[in-house]
Amino acid sequence: MSETTSISETPSATTTPATTTSQLTYGQAVNAALRRCLAELPDTLLYGEDVAKPGGVFGVTRGLRREFGERVFDTPISESAILGSAVGAAMLGRRPIVEIMWVDFSLVAFDQIVNQLANVHYVSRGQLRAPVVIRTQQGSAPGACAQHSQSLEAFFLHVPGLRVCMPWTAQDAYDLLVAAVYSDDPTIVIENRTLYNAAKQDVVLGGPVQQPGGLRVRREGSDATVVTWGAFTARALEAAAALAEQGVSLEVLELPWLNPFPTDEVIERVRRTGRLAVLHEANVTGGFGAEVVARVAGAGVPLRSPALRLGLPDTRVPAAPSLVAELLPGSDRIAASLRQWVLGP
Amino acid sequence: MSDQTRATDGVTGSRSRILADLHQVWRMRVFEEKVRDLRLAGDAVGSIHLGIGQEAVAVGTAELIGPDDALFATYRGHSWALACGVPPAALFAEVLGRATGTNGGRGGSAHLSAPAHRFFGENSIVGAGAPIAVGAALAGRFDGSGRVAITVFGDGAMNQGAVHEAMNFAAAMNLPVVFVCENNTWSELTPIDEMVRDPHLHRRAAAYGIPGERIDGNDPAIVRDRLGAAVRRAREGGGPTLVEAMTARLVGHYIGDAEQYRRPGELDEARRLEPTVRLAAQLRAAGAPDAEIERAEHDARAETEQAAAEALAAPLADPATAKDHLYV
Numbered sequence: 285m286s287e288t289t290s291i292s293e294t295p296s297a298t299t300t301p302a303t304t305t306s307q308l309t310y311g312q313a314v315n316a317a318l319r320r321c322l323a324e325l326p327d328t329l330l331y332g333e334d335v336a337k338p339g340g341v342f343g344v345t346r347g348l349r350r351e352f353g354e355r356v357f358d359t360p361i362s363e364s365a366i367l368g369s370a371v372g373a374a375m376l377g378r379r380p381i382v383e384i385m386w387v388d389f390s391l392v393a394f395d396q397i398v399n400q401l402a403n404v405h406y407v408s409r410g411q412l413r414a415p416v417v418i419r420t421q422q423g424s425a426p427g428a429c430a431q432h433s434q435s436l437e438a439f440f441l442h443v444p445g446l447r448v449c450m451p452w453t454a455q456d457a458y459d460l461l462v463a464a465v466y467s468d469d470p471t472i473v474i475e476n477r478t479l480y481n482a483a484k485q486d487v488v489l490g491g492p493v494q495q496p497g498g499l500r501v502r503r504e505g506s507d508a509t510v511v512t513w514g515a516f517t518a519r520a521l522e523a524a525a526a527l528a529e530q531g532v533s534l535e536v537l538e539l540p541w542l543n544p545f546p547t548d549e550v551i552e553r554v555r556r557t558g559r560l561a562v563l564h565e566a567n568v569t570g571g572f573g574a575e576v577v578a579r580v581a582g583a584g585v586p587l588r589s590p591a592l593r594l595g596l597p598d599t600r601v602p603a604a605p606s607l608v609a610e611l612l613p614g615s616d617r618i619a620a621s622l623r624q625w626v627l628g629p
Numbered sequence: 630m631s632d633q634t635r636a637t638d639g640v641t642g643s644r645s646r647i648l649a650d651l652h653q654v655w656r657m658r659v660f661e662e663k664v665r666d667l668r669l670a671g672d673a674v675g676s677i678h679l680g681i682g683q684e685a686v687a688v689g690t691a692e693l694i695g696p697d698d699a700l701f702a703t704y705r706g707h708s709w710a711l712a713c714g715v716p717p718a719a720l721f722a723e724v725l726g727r728a729t730g731t732n733g734g735r736g737g738s739a740h741l742s743a744p745a746h747r748f749f750g751e752n753s754i755v756g757a758g759a760p761i762a763v764g765a766a767l768a769g770r771f772d773g774s775g776r777v778a779i780t781v782f783g784d785g786a787m788n789q790g791a792v793h794e795a796m797n798f799a800a801a802m803n804l805p806v807v808f809v810c811e812n813n814t815w816s817e818l819t820p821i822d823e824m825v826r827d828p829h830l831h832r833r834a835a836a837y838g839i840p841g842e843r844i845d846g847n848d849p850a851i852v853r854d855r856l857g858a859a860v861r862r863a864r865e866g867g868g869p870t871l872v873e874a875m876t877a878r879l880v881g882h883y884i885g886d887a888e889q890y891r892r893p894g895e896l897d898e899a900r901r902l903e904p905t906v907r908l909a910a911q912l913r914a915a916g917a918p919d920a921e922i923e924r925a926e927h928d929a930r931a932e933t934e935q936a937a938a939e940a941l942a943a944p945l946a947d948p949a950t951a952k953d954h955l956y957v
Contacts, residue, residue: 329771355771360801365760365794372764375749376699377772380764395791399754400761408742408750409732410954445955468957 303490311344311480313454313487314419317461318345318381320490322352325379328465330356332366332383332419341385342421342480363393367418371400374414374470381465387422387436387474394439401470402445415468419461421475423515423565424612426605433601433608435514435566440472441542441575447471447496448543450514454485456500456540463494471496476515497544501553505535507626508559508589511550511576513539516565522615523622532626542572550576551583560585561592561622565612568595592625594618642850644915648925650688650849651908655929657684657708658905660717663937664707664724664738668884672941673724677738680705682879685904686811687712689852690779693860697774699749699765701758702781704739705811706751709781713748717933721940734946735954756782756789759808763795766804766863777805777863785816787830796871800837805863807856808871811846813878818890831873839869846874847904879903 308316322328330336330348336358339346349356359366363384370380384390390397397418404414424433440448447469451457457475464471502517503524512520517538524534535557537550554560560580562573577591596612613621642650661681667673680687683705691712694700702709710720715731723730724738731743742750749765752758762780769776786792787810799806810830814821822828834841840862844855852874859870877899881888900906909922 327771329767357802360794360798362794362798364791365763365798368757368760368791368795369764369767369798372699372701372749372761372766372778373768374764375744375761376765376768376776378764378768393791395754395757396760400752400757403740405957406954407732407735407740408744408954409735410957411732411744412742412749413957415957447956 303488305486305488307484308454308487309481309484310451310454310457310475311342312484313458314344314461314475314480315346315348316487316489317458317465318348319351320462321381321465322348322355325465327377327379328355329373329378329380331359331380333359333361333385335383340383342477344480345383363389364396367393367396368400370416370418371396371404371414374416375404375412379415379465381417381419384418384420386432387420388431388434390418390420390436397440397446398443402443404470406445413468414470416470417461417464418470418472419475420472421477423476423478424601424608425478426608427603428601429603430601435564435596437474437514437542438566438570438572441572445470446543447541448474449496449541450474450476451540452476452479452514452517452538454487458487458489459491459494460540463496466493467496474514478515497541497546499546499549500538500540501535502538503534503536505533506557507533508561508622509535509537509550509554509557510561510563510622511537511539511573512563513542514565516563519613519615519618520563523619526615526619527623530623532623534622547579551580551585554580554587555585558586558588559626560587561594561625563594563618566595567598568593569598571595589625592621594621644912644917646850647908647911647915648917648921650685651905651912651922652925652929653688653691653712654684654849654904654908655926656717656932657687657711659926659930659933660711660720661707663721663933665880665884667721667725667937673738674726675737677724677884678705678882679880679884680708680878682899682903683811683813683846683876684708685849685907686781686809686846686852686874686876688904689849690809690856693853693857694747694779695777696747697769697776698747698779699762699776700747700779700781701749701762701765702751703755703758703783703786704751704753705783706741706781707738710741710743710746710748713743713746715743715746715748717936718939719743721937722943725940726946727940727943728946729940729943730946733950756786756792758782759786759792759795760798763799763804763806766799766806767802769805775864777807777860779807779809779860781809781811783816784810784812784814784821784830785824786810787833788816788824796833796837796839796869799869800839803866803868805866806869807859807863808869809856810871810873812873812875815878815882815890817882818886820890829873831871834871839871841871841873843873843875846876847902847907849904849908877903
């Protein structure tokens with residue numbers, strides 16, 4: 285028994301992979317990433333509630349059980365057992381990819397994420413690793429109700445030891461998941477179910493495995509920097525396009541990875557425009573946007589206008605679409621808020 | 630202990646075997662007595678939980694743990710680490726926050742691990758280790774190791790949802806997990822029989838469709854026999870077992886616990902049945918001279934004192950390393 289028996293080798297793609305480009309939905313891109321990882325990394329397992337034979341409640345894991353056999357399996361409705369067993373299997377050299385069907389369900393088993401998973405490597409002084417990927421999805425959709433519509437990324441981002449990403453494009457749904465599975469750190473991949481069946485996009489498959497981190501400059505602009513992530517990136521871009529016609533030039537930064545977070549790059553971008561707005565679907569207080577504002581402010585970046593935080597007001601999420609629409613800002617309201625903020629009343 | 634589900638008469642070993650068990654019990658006993666002294670002297674700090682009186686469960690389990698197996702314990706886990714073969718000096722050093730500790734001071738008394746010794750860690754969250762152990766068994770299904778995972782927890786953990794989930798998950802998937810409930814009758818400071826309708830905790834196994842039994846946990850030979858059967862069954866594909874080992878904690882839940890909750894006469898009875906008394910009586914009955922019996926304790930004390938001295942002489946955990954190992 286050597287010290288290394290419990291530590292899996294860090295996988296590395298040594299050969300230059302052949303790439304192909306396919307038209308895929310976001311959900312199909314997730315499926316393609318899982319297929320690639322299961323094929324390339326024999327230590328991977330894929331499991332969760334209804335993921336194997338049923339193919340997932342959103343169809344995202346369809347066909348993988350048939351292709352990869354017993355490495356893909358269904359579990360009881362037992363989030364503590366799903367997450368806890370992932371921790372244990374990872375300690376013993378597996379690379380589990382587990383699904384928590386809705387991010388809201390992670391709360392019944394938060395102990396296994398925060399007290400267990402995040403502590404494995406640090407507390408053991410690096411003798412143990414926990415290369416677990418937790419795939420989940422969140423976001424507001426019509427009629428989703430209070431316990432199926434929260435945006436909870438800030439909970440995970442408050443936990444040192446975890447990596448967190450929130451893909452928005454189909455390409456990132458593919459690339460970020462592959463990067464997460466190849467990473468030896470525990471990683472939460474928060475997808476968005478309103479995107480699963482959105483329009484197909486060109487997705488390059490089989491490219492080099494990316495390192496976690498980085499930002500996407502989705503729009504260049506000079507009057508203000510809007511930092512956003514996840515599905516709300518679309519609303520930011522719509523708002524920016526509308527404001528461009530009114531003479532307001534917004535830079536839109538999408539942060540597909542929130543941990544690691546490219547603090548220095550964001551600070552440099554804000555320094556150039558002199559204004560910072562953060563926009564997320566999560567409610568404002570304690571949202572990660574507050575952390576972004578604090579980092580920029582803490583760096584002493586001079587701002588022409590006070591930093592602006594936009595998101596869900598601090599309230600519960602109702603079921604009726606008319607109530608949700610009142611609370612969750614659409615691109616029109618976002619544009620109006622940004623316009624007033626930049627130009628004044 | 631009149632209600633064991635199985636007669637255990639006749640499960641005793643040879644004189645040399647009993648002597649070896651007594652020595653192991655003493656190693657654990659004096660280790661924890663020394664930890665208590667170090668805590669009271671201020672050399673060790675924080676909340677420290679001792680399992681004095683419960684050592685026979687760990688001693689009886691020790692040789693059942695195969696080279697590829699994995700053991701998961703609780704914050705009352707010093708004896709389990711010793712049972713896995715972790716050197717006492719490294720354990721003392723961990724408790725004392727030294728660089729030479731099993732985890733260089735990151736784990737402490739309640740969260741230490743030594744995977745090279747098959748000791749996959751204590752856990753300070755009651756019941757949280759059970760699903761993790763299930764994962765270790767799950768890994769074994771794919772790595773060809775034939776691994777059996779052993780998870781140890783107390784009676785209080787039987788009321789944790791994570792333990793229920795773990796037992797059902799392991800049962801449904803027929804995973805090689807041995808669930809060892811050390812029933813010392815106290816869920817921290819509260820008696821288990823007031824916190825459940827049926828205090829025969831092993832009976833819950835039936836609800837999962839797995840074998841369950843209550844055993845006398847104060848005799849290593851009985852533990853070895855009954856837990857051995859469970860480990861064998863797991864290794865041969867028979868799935869999980871719940872073993873409820875009846876024992877007694879002779880000390881508080883934590884060092885400093887005033888123990889005002891104890892029932893009249895409880896500790897006197899427990900001291901009469903505890904493993905060092907029990908094994909010494911067996912040895913006397915087998916004709917062992919007093920000197921032989923005393924040597925088991927004496928040797929353990931000598932080894933333990935030396936290990937503690939070694940740990941006390943080691944450097945403190947280096948502050949410059951405090952942020953190391955957060956990410957791979």
